[in-house]
Amino acid sequence: MIIDVKNTIDKIKSEIEQIKSQINYEPKLISLVVEPDESTISYLNSQKKSAKKYGINLEIIESKNLIDDLKKYNEDSSVDGIFVGRPLRKGYTELDVAKNINPLKDVEGVSLYNIGSMFYESEIFVPCTAEAVVKIIEDIEDTEGKNIVIMGRSTTVGKPVAILLQKHGRDATVTVTHTRTKDLKEITKKADILVAAIGKANFVDQTFVKEGTIIIDVGINVINGKIVGDVSKEVSEICNVTPVPGGVGNVTSVILMRNVFKAALN
Ligand SMILES: NC(=O)c1ccc[n+]([C@@H]2O[C@H](COP(=O)([O-])OP(=O)(O)OC[C@H]3O[C@@H](n4cnc5c(N)ncnc54)[C@H](OP(=O)(O)O)[C@@H]3O)[C@@H](O)[C@H]2O)c1
Known part of the structure; x- marks a missing residue:
């Protein structure tokens, strides 16, 4: 079966409406x-549409010096949120962004402060995609004591998803796997919930899973001009799988918009 994420999106939309009612201006998002x-241009075009839909004043700026620009907009009181387009170029790294973005304007949840705060109960922003994964799971299944396997250990997806799902209140038992994991299928077959975030088109087939597993497909891969996930289509014959496109990506986009309103409220 295909998992419908509409319910999750509707809940985040109502969070946006609630925050909107508490601020009396159009928040400003700078995309560097x-x-x-x-x-990147195609992603920014869809960001423009979302910003217009939710009433966010979006300014896209082609940056000549990313660090200087981050510092400038960190200080600019007319700017509520800052987004940095990927892939990063000119030798900039994720750590450069993490170190230099103001945590209160960090709507993607990538700053050192926001990453660190995930270990405590004082989160401001958590990495958007990780939050999307967790929200989708929570809307369909109680995570307490569940065996959750995460494929991928990146800073933006795999690792934060693992931290969030282990928190008190969610109480999942989490296993994180990667390219050096031995007997990968033996581990994934034991999962009640599987999160695939490896960036390998159609990699997960029926031999990786037991029947009835809930699968969150985070992958975005382009094959012959079409977007496909990390999970092969036929897996949905025996498991419940989020669609690609139309699953995690859609939830992530709305979370980003909500975070701009949250930043304005902050
Ligand atoms: N839907 C969304 O909103 C959204 C947002 C962000 C990313 N994504 C997509 O999600 C996917 C992952 O993104 P990412 O940024 O996390 O990627 P990444 O930084 O490239 O990390 C990929 C992870 O997968 C692991 N991996 C790769 N091949 C594997 C294999 N055969 N078996 C087990 N583990 C394997 C890697 O292991 P090692 O660490 O050992 O190399 C690494 O930890 C990509 O397709 C990306 O486009 C989607």
């Missing part, structure tokens, strides 16, 4: 991009 390529 360095030498944008076709995929």
Whole structure:
């Protein structure tokens, strides 16, 4: 079966409406991009549509010096949120962004402060995609004591999903796997819930899972001009799988918009 994420999106939309009613201006989001390529431009076009839909004043700026620009907009009181387009170019790293973005304006949840705060109960912003994964899971299944396997250990997806799902109140038993994991299928077959975040098109087939597993497909891969996930289509014959496109990506986009309103409220 295909998991419908509409319910999750509706809940985040109502959070947006609630915050909107507490602020009396259009929040401003700055999207900084360095030498944008076709995929960045296509992503920014969809961000423009979302910003218009939710009433966010979006300014896209092609940055010549990312660190200087981050510092400038960190200080600019007319700016509520800052987004940095990926892939990063000119040798900039994720750590450069993490170290230099103001945590209160960090709507993607990538700053050192926001990453660190995930270990405590004082989160401001958590990485958007990780939050999307957790919200989808929570809307369909109680996570307490569940065996959750995460494929992928990136800073933006795999690791934060693991931290969030282990928190008191969620109480999942989490296993994180990666390219050096031995007997991967033996581990994934034991999962009640499987999160696939590896960036390998159609990698997870029926031999990786037991029947009835809930699968959150985070992957975004382009094959012959079409977007496909990390999970092969036929897996949905025996498991419940989020769609790609139309699953985690859609929830992540709304969370980003909500975070701009949250930043304005902060
Ligand atoms: N839907 C969304 O909103 C959204 C947001 C962000 C990313 N994504 C997509 O999600 C996917 C993952 O993104 P990411 O940024 O986390 O990627 P990433 O930084 O490239 O990390 C990929 C992770 O997967 C692991 N991996 C790769 N091949 C594997 C294999 N054969 N078996 C087990 N583990 C394997 C890697 O292991 P090692 O650490 O050992 O190399 C690494 O930890 C991509 O397709 C990306 O486009 C989607």
